[in-house]
Amino acid sequence: MSLLTLENVTLKFGGVTAVNNLSMSVNEGEVFALVGPNGAGKSTVFNMISRFYTPVRGSIAFDGHDLLKRKPSQVPSLGIARTFQNIELFERATVLQNLLVGRHRHRKTTLVEEMFFIGRTREQERQHRHAVEEVIDFLDLQAYRDKMIAGLPYGVRKVVELARALATKPRLLLLDEPASGLSVEETQDMRWWIDDIRRQMGITVLMVEHDMGLVSKVCDRVLALADGAKLAEGSPAEVQAHPAVIEAYLGTAAISKTANAKGERV
């Protein structure tokens, strides 16, 4: 069943067409990757789903809801969470506070209840904390719980951002380059986590990633983008072998080389 559907989406910045007539659909329960060279429009697709950008044409639907009718801050309440390419954490707050912000969409208290800390507020805080602790356990962040973000190393920040997205209890998780800047071991961890997020939590994952090693290990389907348009779609192996993809990445010379190696002419 298709959870997220983009149909004929086009986005322009001034005269530049960043995304050109793109259609794609992510099924419930799968891990889907967007790949492509720098500037292909991958993050732009994310930013459209998060509603930071509005396409000039086309439609985006999530689980039957028209996303284009929502404000950016209403998107998470549908069950969509995301991370950012250049980590966007709340720097002057602790890890715990960052994750608790992730629970924002689940709050039920009114302003007056929060002002005087009466009614459901205290019980709600306990529940939020409980949910957040589950995420902390899942991602092994116990040691950093009360640390300020400003002092954390890059790799940990990356995990905290993933944790914050998970704290929202999403149905769809958008990961913007989850492995960029991570060491080999950290990338390995990320791979297990993405697997577990899908298997144990049943969360659908849409990610942008350059590391084809990671993509081919965790993804069910891959869509290759170049210059804002779809190049190829299919299983990781199919997309990697697709001539148009190889051309976009390595240029035409490379394609004839691979072809020659196979003893064929293009």
Added chain:
Amino acid sequence: MRFHFKTSYDQDIRLFPDWWNFSLYALLLVLLLVMPWLIDDFYLGEMTNVLIWAVAGLGLMILTGQTGLVSLGHSAFMALGCYLTVNFMDTGMPFLLAFVLAGVVTGVVGAIVAIPALKLHGVYLSIFTLALAILADDIIVILDHWTGGVNGIYAPEIWIFGFEINRWAMPASWYYLALGTALFVTLIYRNLLRAPLGRAFAAVRDSEISAQAMGVDVARTKTLAFGFSCAFAGMGGALMGLFAGAFNNETFNFLLAIQLLMMIIIGGLGFIHGAFLGAIVIAFLPQLLAIGTDTLGINSVPGLETGVFGMILIAFILFEPMGLYGRWLKIRTWLELFPFARRDMFRRQKTYLKTERLR
């Protein structure tokens, strides 16, 4: 060195994490309550002043320290709170009701004023609010039917449940009024901080974009921050005007707003303690300087207070941007870790400024 084991989530949720912490603040409260018996009337008046500044400072702190919006115009809202209180009292309303209602109305006005300013960032917002403060000065003169214009208003008598609050006849009564207000405001401030709204404030301060991605409505959060901030500032302003005995447009000049901002920076941005520490500095600095010039045998120097205040602020921004409370936190950590604290533990990371201006 005190170890801190947490055994329940409630320890992070309730007002005081443990008994030790609770006892410290209980002791402080007792000390504040018996203050009128410990110090003479003059210093009790100064303490009242400290608490009044702290109330207004907590108002600005919510906006600037928690939500990251720098206002140079809070004098306008202090004025509004003060004139509203007096005008409500003129209709025969009892003081306490007029005072709280004035705070609420000021908050609502502040929230409405914030709406056109929602898109303004950084310095632009500061200029917008500064313009409001300057306008407020002129508007007070124009609306002289309600405000008394440049001639000002003499503070009316204040009665709370048949008990007169009078600065001259009974200084302690004013002190307790200010203390009660400060405690009330502090409690609401603390409650907000441990509730979702307080975290939304911090989220908006640190990254609007990812706050939205977490479902925080940035416009609503900023409007609420303005509302609470202006409500507290209005209550602070009402106390300030009434305590002074007489006030006019000059009392709530835009320089007051700038002083208020400087005060919370010296105290420590983003900390409740910061508002109180800053208020102590602003209230006692004139006394300290007077004692200083007296002992040196010089006549009073005009503008000395503001000059020295400016220099103190420059020193803080250069050497301790976290303010007095930030410095105390460092000292405390150093003591707790003694002798294991490292020198570079608090070193600031080198940062480079990048423009958000794109062509």
Added chain:
Amino acid sequence: MDVLQLLLSGLANGCVYGLVALGFVLIYKATEAVNFAQGDFMMLGAYVMVGLVNPEFLGLNFWVAVPLALLILGALGYLLDLTVIRFMFGQSQTSVVILTIALGYVIRFAAGLIWGHEPVNLHSPLALGDVRMGGVVLSLADIAVIVVTLLMTLFLFQFFQRTKLGLAMQAASQNQMAAYYMGIPVRRVQGAVWALAGVVACVAGILYASKGTLAISAGFIGIKAFAAAVIGGFGSLPGALMGGIIVGVIEPFAARYLPTGYSQIAPYALLILVLVFRPHGLFAQVRVKKV
């Protein structure tokens, strides 16, 4: 004729605002910092001039004193950067704003200490003559203000567009780290900007003092100049001048045609309107954060 007279005197006032606004924009363009003390710099420049020229102080010849005063203010601007502003390198914009507000307090205090709090008049040759054209009377000082301001704007505009230092200043503001990598001595460039801002402030101060009485509170003109800079759009030199002229011209007209009490409101009301409807001024630069 009445309208023309109002327009011209407004223009002269507006040029002073414009000059102070130029100082704001100069520093903003080059360092991304906003100098709230620019008005107090102007006041300081005027008082330095008074100290050099007026008989009760040094009593120098006016034309000898002008380059001296410019030099002193330039040096002060550079020293200020060297001793204070430089340590703010890379800090957020708002901390620099607050720092410069505090700096304004200190400058006003120091000036009051040195020159006293009584208003003074600068002995300026510009303050003497009037020029009559038809029914319009313009003082020599007004004409000097307009001419000097136009020349100054033209010079600064060319400086930023054409010279190597000017381009380096722009680069340094937009991305400090990248500018470093490109071999631009970012710190020294910033020092040069503050010196230049000091000189511009001094020019404004001399002209301001030639037009009328000078007091310590003259520094608060900075707020009106600030409004001017915002109305024109921060970051644009011609915009700053235009903003200054708009504010300057509105004032006499408001004073003439609006009831008393309402006239002072006009520039700030305009400022608020501009901020609400054209938040980045009439000569805007777009602000978008990329994620």
